[in-house]
Amino acid sequence: MERHTISVLVNDQPGVLARVANLFGRRGFNIDSITVGPSEERGLSRMVIVTTGDDKTIEQVTKQLHKLIDVIKVQELSSGPMVAREILLLKVESGPATRAEISGIVEPFRATIVDVGPQSMIVQATGDSEKIDALTELLRPYGIRELARTGVTAMSRGIATVRA
Incomplete structure (x- = not known):
């Protein structure tokens, strides 16, 4: 399929x-x-x-x-050919001792940390579904407290359009 x-x-x-x-x-x-x-x-x-x-x-x-x-x-x-993207917000458990580690994981994905709390961080990432899945799996061992994904949005590359 x-x-x-x-x-x-x-x-x-x-x-x-x-x-x-x-x-x-x-x-x-x-x-x-x-x-x-x-x-x-x-x-x-x-x-x-x-x-x-x-x-x-x-x-x-x-x-x-x-x-x-x-x-x-x-x-x-x-x-x-198309461009497809998804947005992820992921709240991961993180105390002061694991913040640097998590930042190191997030950086290569061009994701950003958008909120830091005493025992958690919220990471925002944009990309194709495979990239979002990979980042999620790497952060899973730290303890994912909450996860929200937008679903895929896409459009065709080049001059082609979907218009009325």
Whole structure:
């Protein structure tokens, strides 16, 4: 099973996210990640959905998405060159004795420490999912107290765009 990243341009209306998620659920497709936010065009939002499946499954998903009234455009981003990023906030246990060690782990990932408390630190990282996974695993032995990830957001490289 391959991972696929799909960009969906939709009308910015209540219930659109629920209808899209429902479509995936009814068809038995899993959503690995979904992000939604305003697009460059007023009144439209962009959803970036990461799912797994073969090419036939993704073709089916795309066709079903096009049938939804509030869907304007659907494009599979992973079929070509794309830029994909995720944001991580991770609270890790750290007393004064382990702060330097944790800083040394965080630095090569170009992550930053955004908060320091008496017994914890919050690390912020941006990158592809594999980078976020690797940093998380390296910090796990210190004791992860809380973790939040945005999910993947992406766009195609070069001149190609997903516009209305």
